[in-house]
Each structure stands twice: as C-alpha cells, then as structure tokens.
Amino acid sequence: MKREDWLLLFLDLPLTDDGRVRVVDPLRIQKGLFYFAQEAGMGLPSESLYGFEPYLYGPCSFDIYHDLDSLVDKGLVQRFQIEGQNWPYYGLTHGGREVTKGLRDTAEARLLEALTEIRTRVMSLSFLDLLRKVYREHGSYAVNSIIKP
C-alpha cells in the first residue's frame, strides 16, 4: 500500500442515506493522516506513510496537498468549494470509490480499523478541540503554530 492509498481510504466515507458524498476539510485530512502515521503506522515502510513537519497550523505534510491534486487529476477525488466556507473540501468520486473497494481487500485489517477509528475521532471534534488535542499530545509539532488553542 502506498501513502496515497491510505489518503483515498481516509476519504472513503459512506454516502449519506440520500446518496450524498461526505467531504472532508484539509485540516482534518492532515491531522487524521498524522495520527495514522504516529499511532498505527509503526513498522510500515516509509513509502506507505506521509512525513510531517511543524508548520503554521501544527503537523503538516506538503505531500498530502500534492497527492490530493494528483488524485483530483486522475478523477478519483473531487475538490469542492462550498459557499461560505474558508477552505475547499475533498471527497471521493464514483471512480475513487471503485478504487477503494479494491484497496480494502488488500489492506491489513488492523490498519483499516485504526484508520476508521482515527477518522471518526478527528471528524467528531470541533476545530479548536482537535487542534488542542494534537498540540497537547504532540507538542513538538506545535512549535511553529500561529494558533495557541
């Protein structure tokens, strides 16, 4: 599994009851894949994980932005600009969901479970609570942050 496969799986949220696509903002994508690398990724080869550095909003991987663009170009991910929101949101296309079906069959069950749990965690917290939690647990990644939640 490559790191962008885990990114696709992170975005693979079930459709809503009325068939709408659930989408995720870039901060939660960054923090979710950071937790995945820190908590579940021990022992995985480096090409399976994103590397993070302390940035203006805590841990950040510029490679995630690069891969999101690449997945948008491949037609697997769609970028949504939602009226009144400060940032773009990302969700899987129909093609992206087809790809993740195959990825689920090959991914290690333990890692899939961990990714799902982490995604639930970062999606259930408010924006500032999520930052507080990340900074409290991984203070060394908060040194360049402009926000002290």
Next chain:
Amino acid sequence: MTLILALTCPQGIVLASDSASTAETFIQETHLVTKKIFQLDDRILAAGSGTDCVTSAVRSRLEELAKANQLRGNSLKEIQARVAKGAHEAAKAARDLWLPPLGDEKRDPPVSEFVVCGYHVENPWVLEIHRNGTVAPREKEGFTAIGSGDTFAYFSVANWRRWGIKMDKLDHAALVAFSLLDDAIHAAPRWLRGPVQIWMMTKPISTSAAPKIEELSKAKIDALETTYATWRTAQIDSLPGLFDAQPAPAISVPQQT
C-alpha cells in the same frame, strides 16, 4: 485589475500577486491566468501590472540588463536608476508600438507599474516604479502594493498593523501576503483571480552570498490556504456572539453522475 505586493521582514522579502489577465476582444473578455512575478538574477525579483504587451516588454528589457550585468555593482542607487530608466523607456516604447499616437496627440504615461526588490550586500531593497517613471523606495515601510487593486492591500495592512500583527518570520510574511490577496480576490472576483502566486527571498547568510529565492509550489500555497482558513475559523469559533458557528465537519455534497 491587478494586485501585487511586497512585504519585508527580518528574515527576508515576500513578493506576491494575483493571476488575473484579461484580453478584451470586440465581443467578449477572455480571462487568462498569467505569471506576474519574474526573477531577474540571483538577487533580484520583479513584478509588473498593466497591459500585457507593456509588462512583457519591460520584463524583456530588465532581463537584458540583468544578462549584461547592469544590475550588479557597488552602488545600489545606480542599479535602481538603471532599473527605473530601463522599465520606463521599455514601457513607453511598447505603448507607442502597440498603440501608435494619433497625429501630435499629447500622450499619457503608459498604464504600468512595477515593483523590483532584492538584496544588495545584506540589505533588502524594494523599489516601486510608477507609470511616469518616478520611483519610491519602500524597504523602510516594509510594505508596498501596486496595481488597480492596491487599495485592498493598503487597507488590510493598516488594519493588521493597528492590531499589532507580528511578521518576524518569512513564513508569517507569506501568510499575511496570502491573506491580503485571498481577501482581495474574494472581494473583487470579477477582476482579481487566483491562484495566489508567492515568491520568498531569504536574507543572505553573508555579504558575499546570494539570498535563497523560492517560488512557492502549489502544495505550499495550498498549505497557506489551510493556515489562513485555520486563522479565520479560530476567530469565528471564539466569537459566537458575532458569527454563526462553523458547521460540523460532516458536510455532504450531491454525488457526481
């Protein structure tokens, strides 16, 4: 409409712009994405606003001067004088070539302005070149903006400074530059367009060294976008009496067919 701005901080210089370019034909306007910032040599960046044919001609002239080592030397004043003269003469020549004078009409100066910035020895310099060829050094103010959208940036900078914004680090200056451009683009979407373009010039480590010059990649611009959204969201979340709360993260959109 264009917005180009330069910010200085102890760690270096940030030069940033929008990407809008408009070509007008008889029947419609065509909006194009254009690069407005260019590197002249290993110590100097420049950016221009105005008609494309004029800014292209000025860029070519300044690049010729750089190639001929005319932008090197001990005297910063001489370098700046060559830059200003070259830019103004090239702008006038391009204007007269593409828009020839009618008879003996009195001509206004070409509609183009430039910001040129760099390091001379270890000292930052920022020069604004006006459409009539006059210049204004801006490194002491630490900020300048040109283009017809400059008012947006002047207003925002005055506002941030009133509240004591810190720009000690180059990353912070880049974030402020992004915020000024992003706000202006959202305020005037008909005329200003993304993506935001940002170049950073890091202060040289010695008198003989050149500054490090970097054009921020799309990934780094996206990271600044997330940071600015984080900044705004933190403000909104802390002022529930004034703003509607941010929606829960479970946002959904219609599926594409």
